[in-house]
Amino acid sequence: MKLQGWIIYNGSLPGTKFLDFAEWIQAAAARKYSQTTIYKNNELLSFLSTDLLKLLKEDMNSLPDYVVFADKDIYLANQLESLGVRVFNRAEVIQNSDDKIASYQQLARQNLPIPKTIVAPKVFTNVQVDTDSVNLAIDQLGFPMIIKEAFGSFGEQVYLIHTKEELVTCVQALQGKAFMFQEFVSSSYGKDIRLHVVGDQVVAGMKRQAANDFRANVSSGATMEAYDPTDEERKLAISAAKALGADFAGVDLLFGPNNRPIICEINSNAHIRNMYDCTGINVADFIIDYILDTINKN
Template identity: 60%
Template sequence: MVKNGWVVYNGHLPGTKFKDFAEWIQAAANEKNIQLTLIKNNEMLALHQQTGGTIFPEYYRRPDFVVFGDKDIHLAKQLELLGIPVFNSAEAISLCDDKIATYQALSAHHLPIPKSIAGPKIFPNPRALETASFIKSGKMLGYPLVIKEAFGSFGEQVYLVETEQELIEKVVELQDRPFILQEFISSSYGKDVRLNVVGDKVVAAMKRTSSNDFRANVSAGGSMEEYQPTKKEIELAIAASRAVGTDFAGVDLLFGPEETPLVCEVNSNAHIRNIFDCTRINVADWIIDYIVEKLQEG
């Protein structure tokens, strides 16, 4: 019987979004008579030595499972090495956290995505930036195009560039930060769809719209409304979640030409308050039910 677990969240980030997610998961577990302990990632450190790896301090009761609401991939991996089931897995979080890795996985599974080019590795403070490859990439993708930093959240590290000159200037600005160049899907300007996937089900969906930005993120000022996804959108969201190995995820879809859905991102640590406010569906309940089912099966 599943009796206790942990929810790990980041202890250094400002604001309450990440703790809020942890508290929602905790409340859903309590409804199932499962005791969940909230733990900041910096309160529990991984120790590596000749005798093996462990977690310290060790005063926490060993859990039946961990819901990992953070991107501290090394800590998640250490918990797995100790034989503790972790949702989502360290590998899934790693693939979602790095947008280049995300698109590699999606394209390897032949899922529809915007045409994307991974920026080459650039070391800090290059003496001279080689621009020929970026010029070629711009001609291939067309303008305007989108530049996404590989690591970023809430749409804050996503840029729309209109010209070749703007492209080079942005690349110079980014320097050694990994990034991806991507074709701009004009048919989805200021609008997208967030589908919350748990296991092999889409449990909630909303459409996000912005009237003054090509990005539709609610955190960037976009509005939201309940949305009934099509069969094709549901199948694509589930396939995208499987491609990166998530147990639960927020999958963002763009409206491609003729309303053909395209995968924009897969979020392993998607916050669930906004979609509850929009749909009144508590995704945390679905997550806990899924975890209990998986643990009972295994």
């Protein structure tokens, strides 16, 4: 029996990279004779009532055997799981990956290496900056330090801070948002590793290097090259993905002192085209193999 799948991406975002990811997954599924349908999240509305829970989709005859959820619409992912559909990655995984503070808390519970981090207290807008928190962060982390918003992509919500004045200004600007103070790992300035984990293995890796930025995001101009990780880096990336319960993930590692790896972040919906362009490895094939094997075992 051929398995039927859905691939869901966000229909409101500009550009084509999210649809591109969905199409790569669809092509990989077709190579394994699994038929898939691509949906925008706004084509599948969740309906809730006292005695009914369903999706509003007129031409939908049945639910799929699996869903590849290439989005952060947690409510829709939860709705699918409530209807008995196996979602890759699960809603809880996507939620914890999207929230970097939650990610670091999960990793810290497993005693995995992360930068020293202080979670900023929740405040509402138009209040005076909490100088006690600012001073404590300075005492614990020193300068330069990183300010990182809990929610963000492509390195755009990460700030390198050099002085107390810069820190106060940044904290003031982030009122009402969840963020953290974080140790700056100077040994990894402008460079990091992206390892793609699927199941229990690292299937591809690349090193990213920026010329004039402390961040190493390719979307911001960093270069990339194929990278063969050490055993320690492989083990850490797999442990990081498992700490969040991810079926697959892009795990970003920093070069710590003495080249010991430190976890930077985990991406449950990491794009795969750059990895293919860099390494020639199509991560989508590994993802689909893992999904079909998982469904067939259950």
